[in-house]
Amino acid sequence: MSAADTRRGWLKGAAAAAAGLWLTGCNKVNDNPRVQAALQSAEGLTRRAHRLLISRKALAQEFTEADIARDFRANGSISPSDDAYRALLETGFKDYRLVVDGLVDKPLSLTLAEVRALTSRTQITRHDCVEGWSSIGKWKGARLGPLLDLAGLKDTARYIVFHCADSLEMTLDGSGQYYESIDLIDAYHPQTILAYEMNGKVLPVAHGAPLRLRVERQLGYKHAKYVMRIEAVSDFAQIGRGKGGYWEDRGYEWYAGI
């Protein structure tokens, strides 16, 4: 475990601690001298956790048209061979439906036209892959927050899982299929979109057509391509091998904040 990982783990704990203190933050509790002392010793901790919480809501840097990479790299799956995906691609995704289900009041099944009609955002951002390369691109897509509001998240929903069309590993139990998950802070972040356009054109297959996640405060592997289904869950222990994503199941960190 690197120092950065250790620090990240500690900060996650600090954020949880801060959330706890927040809930107990009524005047009567604060008047108690023992609690006062505890709060004072925790002050540095909560201040740092507070800063972390604020920073998680901050926008990722945005760039200008002039910064757009002429040759944005494509990585991981670039042409899924899965039958169901090939069939959708052959007919120009006319039969594609984005399914939104799990812990929602109103499950959705949307055509691409319906997704394109949702509240959208366009942004020029830098994609950072854990392998050490970055590319700047322009993305347009449906904001995830308003989409989730359409479906209506239940109180028990804590994470959003993205089920993808591509298998990176061919397995009998389907555990080689790509998937990812994010928490609700990232899900409702204004720059979190389901992109259907890249650099002003229809999203190419290599970059995740017809829909791919852009979650700009996270490393590249969190940006699920070929998204077929969005599932709201309370935990992801039962999904894939239980770690919240294809690469997480193979040793990557679940929280890949940048």
Ligand SMILES: Nc1nc2c(c(=O)[nH]1)N[C@H]1C(S)=C(S)[C@@H](COP(=O)(O)O)O[C@H]1N2
């Ligand atoms: N479905 C799916 N999503 C994926 C991957 C993949 O293999 N399959 N690779 C991830 C990784 S590691 C990166 S860096 C980015 C690459 O996105 P790009 O091809 O648009 O550069 O997609 C991410 N999302």
Ligand SMILES: [Mo]
């Ligand atoms: Mo990546």
